[in-house]
Amino acid sequence: MNKSSEIIENPPITLKDLGWDEDWNFLFSSFKGPYIPGRVVTAHKTRYDVITPDGIISLPISGAMKTKKMIPVVGDFVVVLSDPDTGTKMIVSILERRTTISRGGSGEHTGEQVIAANIDMVFIITDPGHDFSIPRLLRYMLIVRASGAHPVILLNKADTCDDISPFINQIQREIGDVSVFPVSALQSSGLDVLKPYLGSQKTVIFLGSSGVGKSTLMNALTGSTDQKTGEIREDDGKGRHTTTVRHLTTLPSGCCIVDTPGMREIRVWTAGEHLSEEFSDIESIAVGCKFSDCTHQNEPGCAVIQAITEGTLMPGRLEQYLKIQKEIAFEKDKANIGLKRMEKERWQGICELGKNYREKKRWIQNR
Ligand SMILES: Nc1nc2c(ncn2[C@@H]2O[C@H](COP(=O)(O)OP(=O)(O)OP(=O)(O)O)[C@@H](O)[C@H]2O)c(=O)[nH]1
Ligand SMILES: [Mg+2]
Ligand SMILES: [Zn+2]
Known part of the structure; x- marks a missing residue:
C-alpha cells in the first residue's frame, strides 16, 4: 500500500x-x-x-x-x-459547487468559512428548551437562504414538552415562510413527515446548537448507533461537543445526510439581498419611508417606526433586522481588512525577495 x-x-x-x-x-x-x-x-x-x-x-x-x-x-x-x-x-x-453552506469566520478568521457543499436541504434543529431562540433561528435561516439550499426547521425533543404548539406558532409568526415540524429523535416519532425531504440523490445537512439532538436524529433515520450522542462528551476547552467532525452518511432511500458539530457562534455570511428576502415584511413597509436611505431609527417620516407605533410590526423584528444588518456590514469590513492585510503581507514578501536579491548581488560583486 x-x-x-x-x-x-x-x-x-x-x-x-x-x-x-x-x-x-x-x-x-x-x-x-x-x-x-x-x-x-x-x-x-x-x-x-x-x-x-x-x-x-x-x-x-x-x-x-x-x-x-x-x-x-x-x-x-x-x-x-x-x-x-x-x-x-x-x-x-x-468540481464546481452547486451550493455552499457558509458562515462568517469566527474569532481570528476573517471572511467566508465554507461548512459544506452541494447541499439540497438544511434541517435547522432546535428544541423547546433553553436552545429555543428566534434570533438564532433567523441567523440559520439567513445562512441557508444565502446557500441556495432549502430550509426546514425541526423542533426536536417534542417529548419533553406538554404542548409544542406555542413554539411552532411563534416560529411561524416571527420567521414566516418555512416548514416547521415537531419531532422526537429519541423516541423516533414524527419522523415520517421528513420522508419527502429524504429522497434519493438528495443531500441534507443538520445544523443547530450542541445538544439539540442532531446525531440522535441521524441515528434514528439510519437505524444505527454510528454517531456518538450526548452521553459521551469530549471537552475541547471551549465547550462540550459530542460530534467533532462533519460527516456524510447515506440512508437506504439513497439520500445523503451530513451531521455537524453544534455551532458555538453563528456569524452570518451573506449578501444584503438575502436579508431583504428574510425581512421582506420590513422591506415592503420601508418603501413608504420619506428618505430612500432611511435607517429606521430616528428619521422623520419613517414608515417602519410608524408600523411599530401602530402595532402592525413587532419591535423585536426591527431590532433583529438592524442587528443582523450591522453584523453583515461588520463581516464585510472584516473581510476587506483581511484582504488588505493579505495584500500587505504579499508586498512584504516581495520586498523581502528584493532585499535578498540585492544582498546576494552585492556579495557577488564584492567577491
Ligand atoms: N428527551 C429527548 N432527548 C433527546 C432527543 N434527541 C436527543 N436527545 C438527547 O439530547 C442529548 C444530546 O443529543 P445529541 O444527539 O448528542 O446532540 P447533538 O446535537 O448531536 O450535539 P453535538 O454533537 O454536541 O452538536 C442526548 O443525551 C440525547 O439522548 C429527543 O428527541 N428527546
Ligand atoms: Mg452530534
Ligand atoms: Zn424608515
Missing part, C-alpha cells in the same frame, strides 16, 4: 447513490488521465475521507491545491489522481 492513501473500507455504495449525475459527469469529463471521481464524506485537518469507485479512501490534497487554498469540504465532488504506475492517490481538484 502506498503512503499517500489508505483504503478505509469497501462499502457497497456507488457514486450514483451519492448524487452523481450527468452534470457532474460532464464536469468530470474535462479531466483526461488517470483520474477517478469521488465525494468527500469527512474532512479532517489535512486528510479527506472520499468515496470513490474503489471504496472509501483517506486522501491528502495536492500541493497545487494547497497553494491555491482550494480546500475541500464535506459534500464536495472531487477529482482524484489515481496513478496505477506510481501508486499515487490524491485529490487534485474540486
Whole structure:
C-alpha cells in the first residue's frame, strides 16, 4: 500500500447513490488521465475521507491545491489522481459547487468559512428548551437562504414538552415562510413527515446548537448507533461537543445526510439581498419611508417606526433586522481588512525577495 492513501473500507455504495449525475459527469469529463471521481464524506485537518469507485479512501490534497487554498469540504465532488504506475492517490481538484453552506469566520478568521457543499436541504434543529431562540433561528435561516439550499426547521425533543404548539406558532409568526415540524429523535416519532425531504440523490445537512439532538436524529433515520450522542462528551476547552467532525452518511432511500458539530457562534455570511428576502415584511413597509436611505431609527417620516407605533410590526423584528444588518456590514469590513492585510503581507514578501536579491548581488560583486 502506498503512503499517500489508505483504503478505509469497501462499502457497497456507488457514486450514483451519492448524487452523481450527468452534470457532474460532464464536469468530470474535462479531466483526461488517470483520474477517478469521488465525494468527500469527512474532512479532517489535512486528510479527506472520499468515496470513490474503489471504496472509501483517506486522501491528502495536492500541493497545487494547497497553494491555491482550494480546500475541500464535506459534500464536495472531487477529482482524484489515481496513478496505477506510481501508486499515487490524491485529490487534485474540486468540481464546481452547486451550493455552499457558509458562515462568517469566527474569532481570528476573517471572511467566508465554507461548512459544506452541494447541499439540497438544511434541517435547522432546535428544541423547546433553553436552545429555543428566534434570533438564532433567523441567523440559520439567513445562512441557508444565502446557500441556495432549502430550509426546514425541526423542533426536536417534542417529548419533553406538554404542548409544542406555542413554539411552532411563534416560529411561524416571527420567521414566516418555512416548514416547521415537531419531532422526537429519541423516541423516533414524527419522523415520517421528513420522508419527502429524504429522497434519493438528495443531500441534507443538520445544523443547530450542541445538544439539540442532531446525531440522535441521524441515528434514528439510519437505524444505527454510528454517531456518538450526548452521553459521551469530549471537552475541547471551549465547550462540550459530542460530534467533532462533519460527516456524510447515506440512508437506504439513497439520500445523503451530513451531521455537524453544534455551532458555538453563528456569524452570518451573506449578501444584503438575502436579508431583504428574510425581512421582506420590513422591506415592503420601508418603501413608504420619506428618505430612500432611511435607517429606521430616528428619521422623520419613517414608515417602519410608524408600523411599530401602530402595532402592525413587532419591535423585536426591527431590532433583529438592524442587528443582523450591522453584523453583515461588520463581516464585510472584516473581510476587506483581511484582504488588505493579505495584500500587505504579499508586498512584504516581495520586498523581502528584493532585499535578498540585492544582498546576494552585492556579495557577488564584492567577491
Ligand atoms: N428527551 C429527548 N432527548 C433527546 C432527543 N434527541 C436527543 N436527545 C438527547 O439530547 C442529548 C444530546 O443529543 P445529541 O444527539 O448528542 O446532540 P447533538 O446535537 O448531536 O450535539 P453535538 O454533537 O454536541 O452538536 C442526548 O443525551 C440525547 O439522548 C429527543 O428527541 N428527546
Ligand atoms: Mg452530534
Ligand atoms: Zn424608515
